[in-house]
Amino acid sequence: MFFVTIILLTSYISLAQTNSKQTSNLKEITLEEIWNGTFSAERMNSLNSMNGDFYAVLDYDRQTRSVSVDKYSYKTLEKVETIVNSANLKGLNNFSSYSFNNDETKLILGTNFEQIYRHSKKGTYYAYDIATKELTLIGEAIQEPIFSPDNKNVAYAKNNNIFIKNVASNKITQVTNDGKINEVINGITDWVYEEEFAFVRAFEWNKTGTHLAFLRFDETNVPTFSMDVVGTELYPTQQVFKYPKAGEKNADVTLHMYTLSSKNTETISLGDYEYIPRIKWSNDSDILVATTLNRHQNNLNLHKVNSQNTTASLLLNETDKAYVDITDNLTFLADNSFIWTSEKDGYNHIYHYDFNGKLINQITKGDWEVTNYYGFNEKKKTIYYQSVENGSINRGVYSINIKGKKKQLLSNESGQNNASFSKNLNYFINTYSSAETPPIYSLYTAKGQMLKVIKNNDALKERLSAYKMSPKEFSTININGNDLNMWMIKPLDFDENKKYPLLMFQYSGPGSQQVGNTWNGSNDYWHNMLAQKGIIVVCIDGRGTGFKGADFKKVTQKELGKYEVEDQIAAAKKLVERSYIDNNNVGIWGWSYGGFMSTNCILKGNDIFTTAIAVAPVTSWRFYDSVYTERYMQTPQENASGYDDNSPFNYADKLKGNYLLVHGTGDDNVHVQNSYRMINSLIEANKQFDMFIVPDRAHGIYKGRNMRLNLYTKMTNFIDENLNKESTK
Structure with missing residues (x-):
């Protein structure tokens, strides 16, 4: 027995020495490499599906410095033709966006963009006739131009008003006249x-x-x-905009119908509602479908609006004890029956209704979620979708017929599969990745036959093999009666006889997911860098996160920050029971909702968490916008305790550990007001903490040379100084 033990011990030591030697030959990840693109995966250019079996790509020629819109075949992946090249255009040296009209005879080309908010921008746009190669200016500093289906007109917005330009005559008709900054907006949200x-x-x-x-x-x-913008001038300027916080007045939103022949505008009555989150024309040119929501967002109506007499009738009503999600999945079929997705059976699934709102059938069923709806092939009577049928951390691409039969998996079984279908749904380009496999782009038929690998990242995988990269270990952990998805990254030379500091990362917001079987993002490389410093990094998706059914997701209703915080605290306490985790060095970090969580955790979990980083955190849901906050919390007037009992600045006196607070002063989303209030509360409680306030940066804190490198250097140093202390051997 003693002899065997000696042999085993000797073998273990020999193996450990071999592993140590192999590890020592590997390079360490550096922050500079993370943020200079060393580990960036190659991507496919964004493509737009065209009519038939074709797609278009915006290509840039470095030699000629010209931009072109090129047409490719799905079947061969070869370029068929160049539709337009900026080198051949007079009056337009370059463009950075394009869109087709319906029959693909014309293009709208955009340039000189100025960003407004996260999605919105204004720019200079041109109409390009593909046959005649004629280029015509639509307008400067305009927004969202789009051709009419008959190709006669282009509608666009400018200075909060709507305009229509006739393509043939260049005559401009102003549809609205009352637009005014911070008062009335027409046609733009x-x-x-x-x-x-x-x-x-x-x-x-x-x-x-x-x-x-x-x-x-x-x-x-x-x-x-209002936000002060420091800028580079002698005096700061101000950005002033309308922002409805929870419980405050929203904009009054109304639906209107403009008739081109009469130049007349009618207001459409939709009954009682707070929001109109979607409008979409059906296949009947006289019938528009408008979606309305009440303020609690738990009562949704689809209205059929007749453009001839401007009357509205109810098409569909859906209610929920918590809230109804808004999607872009409403799809009208040839007979004007429609596809709709809903969580009404407890999981997100696909339904088929007739145009009177009568349910024809539920197409998908099961204790799993449909995560994306791709479209319906009329000829084949087949629906294409993405789901988590093979586990909530995976995504697969599927087909099923309109009757809910003949379901088929079209992609890989595990990992993340995201399909980009041709417009006629005959082909799709699948983007596949997993925690072990960087993105692979492959061409498939709609029957699931892989025709060709378009692009892989084998070179990146080979490059990474020279670095100290630890694998993500996926598992579940039972917390508060729920099996929660978890991944763990250990040091590459992990020794279970040692003790390691623990850093937990999470986001935790409603319906979100951080524990997914997908390829690395920037944070994953940073977490690996921390692991090579001797830290175990863990991520756990607690209650309230997504893709495990409505009940799991909506349990946090009216109590954002209660159950999610309880789960992270309980998980930390359970993890430190493991012999290799140091219970004196437990940290947590997060961004935005994750920053709200990490702040609450170090306060309410001050008996377990010793270090926390909060980037751009919400510190009171009273400060956040009405639509997001009230969807989950109702108003502060109705649910004061839900807001205040989970607001971290009400618990500043509980701070015992090391706390770093980071925020950009130009954050139009989660205002720096949140951090200022947190700072004041900590001062009043006479608590010491660290902070990093970044001038003029928005919610992502990325603009400017070396911004992300500087930020992550700050966070790394903070962890080195406070969490990565000498642990008990």
């Missing part, structure tokens, strides 16, 4: 709609180009928010 309902253009042509439906935002009585 306000800040909160853009951010939370994720769309900018709020005008839509009908199928024949005879009517233009649009939204009007009266934000006159919405409270104003």
Whole structure:
């Protein structure tokens, strides 16, 4: 027995020495490499599906410094033709965006863009006739131009008003006249709609180009928010915009119908509602479908609006005890029946309704979520979608017929599979990755036959093999009666007989996911860099996160920051029971919602967490926007305790550990006001802490030379000084 033990011990030591020697030959990841693109994966250029089996790509020629829109075949992946090249254009040296009209005879080319908010921008746009090669200026400093389906007109927005330009005559008709900054917006969404309902253009042509439906935002009585912009001049300027915080006045949003022949605009009555988050024309050129929501966002209506008499009737009503998600999945079929996705059976699934709102059938079923709807092939009566049927950390691409039969997996079984289908749904380009495999782009038929690998990242994988990269270990951990998804990154030379500091990373927001079987992002490389310093990094998706059913996601309703915080604290306490984790060195960090969480955790979990970093955190949901916050919390007037019991600045006196607070003063999303209030609360409680306030940076804190490198250097140094202390051997 003793002899065997000696042999085993000798073998173990020999193996450990071999592993140590192999590890010592590997390079260490550096912050400079993370942020200079050393580990960036190659991507495919963004493509736009065209009519038939073709797609278009915006290509840049470095030698000629020209930009072109090139047409490619899905079947061969070869370039078919160059549709337009900036080298051949007079009056337009370059362009950086393009869009087709319906029959692909014309293009809209965009240049000289000025960003407004996250999604919105204004720029100079031109119309290009592909046959005649004629280039015509549409307008300067305009937004969201789009051709009418009959190709006769282009509608666009400028200075909060809507205009229509006739392509043949160049005559411009002004549809609205009352647009005014910070008062009335026509055809473009306000800040909160853009951010939370994720769309900018709020005008839509009908199928024949005879009517233009649009939204009007009266934000006159919405409270104003202002931010000082330091800039480079002698005196700072101010950015002033309307921002409805939780419980405050929203813009009054109304639906309008403009008739081109009469130049008349009618206001459409949709009954009682707070929001109009979507408008979409059906295949009947006279019928628009408008979506409305109440303020609690748990009562959704689809309205059929008749453009001829401007009357509205109810098409579909959906309610939920918590909230109803807004998606872009509403799809009208040839007979005007429609596809709709819903969580009404407890999981997100696909449904088929007739145009009277009667349910025909539920197409997908099961204790799993549909995560993306790709489209419906009329000829094959087949629907294409993405789901988590093979586990909530994976994504697969599937087909199923309209009756809910003949389901087929079209992609890899595990990892992340994201499809980009041709417009006719005959082909798709699949982007596949996993925690072990960098992105691979492959061409598939709609039947799931892989035809060709277009691009892989074998070179990146080979390059990474020279570095100290630890694998992500996926598992689940049972916390508060739930099996929570988890990954762990250990030092490459991990020794279970040693003790290591623990750093937890999370986001935790409603419906989110951080524990996914997908390829590395920048934070993953940073976490590996910390692991090579001797830190174990863990990520756990607690209650409230997504893709495990509505009940799991919506349990946090009216209590954001309660159950999520309880889960992270309980998980930390369970993890330190492991012999190799040092219970005296436990940290947590996060950004935005994750910063809200990490701040709460070091306060309410001060008996376990010793270090925390919070980047751009919410510190009171009273400060955040109405649409997002009230979806989960209702208003502060209705749910004061839900807001205040989970607000970290009300617990500043509980701080015992090391706390770093980071925020950009130009954050139009989570205002720096959140951190200022946290700072004041910590001062009043006489607590010491570290802070990094970055002038003029927005929520992502990335603009400017070396910004991210500087920020992550700051966070790394903070962890080295406070968390990565000498642990008990």
